[in-house]
Amino acid sequence: MSALQSERTWISPVGTTPLSADGKPKILMCPPDYFTVEYAINPWMENIAPCDEALAKRQWENLYNAIIKEAGAEVLLMPPVQGLPDLVFTANAAFVYNDTAVIAHYKYPERRGEEPYCVEWFNKHGFKVVEMPDSVFFEGAGDALTWNDRVFAGYKTRTDIASHNLLTAATGLPVLSMELTDPRFYHIDVCMCPLADGHLIYSPAAFDEYGNAVIEANVPPEKRIPVTPEEASKFACNSVNVFDTVIFNEGSHRLADELKQRGFKVVQVDLSEFLKSGGSSKCLTLRVA
Amino acid sequence: MDGLSTSVARCGQTVEFKGHLIDSLTLSKIADQILRADGYYELNDIRVGTRQKDFSSVSMTVFAENETRLKDLMETLKPYGAIPAGSANAETVRVAQDGVAPDTAFTLKMPKRVFVEGQWLTLQDGESLFLKILAEQGAVRPVKASDLRQGDRLVSGSMGIEWS
Numbered sequence: 001m002s003a004l005q006s007e008r009t010w011i012s013p014v015g016t017t018p019l020s021a022d023g024k025p026k027i028l029m030c031p032p033d034y035f036t037v038e039y040a041i042n043p044w045m046e047n048i049a050p051c052d053e054a055l056a057k058r059q060w061e062n063l064y065n066a067i068i069k070e071a072g073a074e075v076l077l078m079p080p081v082q083g084l085p086d087l088v089f090t091a092n093a094a095f096v097y098n099d100t101a102v103i104a105h106y107k108y109p110e111r112r113g114e115e116p117y118c119v120e121w122f123n124k125h126g127f128k129v130v131e132m133p134d135s136v137f138f139e140g141a142g143d144a145l146t147w148n149d150r151v152f153a154g155y156k157t158r159t160d161i162a163s164h165n166l167l168t169a170a171t172g173l174p175v176l177s178m179e180l181t182d183p184r185f186y187h188i189d190v191c192m193c194p195l196a197d198g199h200l201i202y203s204p205a206a207f208d209e210y211g212n213a214v215i216e217a218n219v220p221p222e223k224r225i226p227v228t229p230e231e232a233s234k235f236a237c238n239s240v241n242v243f244d245t246v247i248f249n250e251g252s253h254r255l256a257d258e259l260k261q262r263g264f265k266v267v268q269v270d271l272s273e274f275l276k277s278g279g280s281s282k283c284l285t286l287r288v289a
Numbered sequence: 290m291d292g293l294s295t296s297v298a299r300c301g302q303t304v305e306f307k308g309h310l311i312d313s314l315t316l317s318k319i320a321d322q323i324l325r326a327d328g329y330y331e332l333n334d335i336r337v338g339t340r341q342k343d344f345s346s347v348s349m350t351v352f353a354e355n356e357t358r359l360k361d362l363m364e365t366l367k368p369y370g371a372i373p374a375g376s377a378n379a380e381t382v383r384v385a386q387d388g389v390a391p392d393t394a395f396t397l398k399m400p401k402r403v404f405v406e407g408q409w410l411t412l413q414d415g416e417s418l419f420l421k422i423l424a425e426q427g428a429v430r431p432v433k434a435s436d437l438r439q440g441d442r443l444v445s446g447s448m449g450i451e452w453s
Contacts, residue, residue, distance in 0.1 A: 150341065161315070161370045165308050165344060174341035177313040179368075210314040217312075 015098040018126030019289035025073040026289035033080040044278035056273035071242035090286040092142040093118040097171040104140040105132040138163035142187035147194035154188030203232035235280035303374035307346040328353040334447040379449030384441040395444040420444040
């Protein structure tokens with residue numbers, strides 16, 4: 001048990017969901033059986049080497065094992081679907097809080113085929129399913145991160161700001177609307193990551209002066225963990241946090257050291273094949289309990 | 290707010306915003322975007338949510354030098370949630386008790402007092418006015434609180450209202 005773990009009562013970022021009965025944290029993942037990079041809907045997908053699908057499967061399994069063995073969470077699986085390569089990025093499927101799952105409505109038609117499968121999964125698992133109107137785009141927990149009693153929610157690149165009102169109406173959570181100003185950081189979960197005990201990893205360069213002022217007004221200085229643009233480019237902000245364990249892509253050694261100093265246990269997993277698609281560990285997971 | 294000379298030719302459009310405008314600094318950003326584009330704005334109405342999870346709403350008329358610049362400015366404001374007045378339904382609220390306006394009812398701004406030669410003079414019969422919807426007549430009428438009757442439907446919020 002680390003110093004961090006011994007001092008704190010863990011608060012689930014998703015509240016009490018229909019899957020919370022046994023008290024064990026649960027994460028939704030989707031095996032990469034059909035994962036490949038076959039279209040370009042973000043800057044990371046352009047002009048890159050082909051995806052090594054066998055390697056991607058091994059990397060996904062390493063992440064799966066780290067979540068179970070290192071972080072102590074249970075992993076639930078969404079069945080993969082042929083022709084929907086990005087279904088593997090379950091973070092985008094929905095925003096979950098208490099008994100409600102606000103389902104994604106994707107900006108790009110390439111991903112809209114995922115929506116009915118997400119609706120089906122959350123219905124089947126006892127959630128109250130809320131869907132966005134046709135005219136309002138919202139990309140799930142990729143663009144909405146619960147921090148303490150509020151939500152940092154991204155908009156402009158993929159998600160419409162209008163969805164933030166519906167998010168509050170569906171969950172009762174206040175939302176801080178954060179404009180994403182760098183097209184490389186197209187979801188807020190690639191430039192920000194709330195951690196246990198109110199810590200917040202974020203890339204100041206990914207937000208404008210207003211966004212940084214909002215972070216500074218809400219998050220106490222001692223809880224802020226800013227990363228450099230280089231670290232953010234290695235998807236350092238796209239981390240999975242369960243209890244005191246933080247899992248992220250390999251290569252951000254300074255951040256790893258800082259997190260260890262703050263009492264976190266750090267696990268780095270090579271996710272190079274998923275980076276070609278603009279995603280990393282957080283994008284491959286969705287906390288559902 | 291009328292930062293620029295009104296003598297320049299101007300085109301205006303009334304737009305509305307609703308959401309987490311204050312804590313997210315979205316309203317500040319909207320105002321700055323307008324001024325940086327050499328436009329200006331007049332606030333018609335602003336309602337600030339009283340709790341963190343409450344929405345705020347704003348109606349403003351945005352002005353630019355000509356139609357083209359106004360159109361560009363509207364495109365700039367769209368991602369921040371700008372809705373042209375008239376494209377979103379006004380919200381309404383029912384009167385629960387005769388003579389008592391619900392807290393959320395829209396109130397017409399009327400002067401209460403006028404400062405004349407060093408002293409405040411109070412407007413006689415300075416009751417607030419509310420907008421009562423007369424659906425059968427296809428009209429909206431300003432009414433005093435004392436004339437409200439249980440079940441009357443009043444405009445609330447600030448969306449769906451066009452300002453002159």
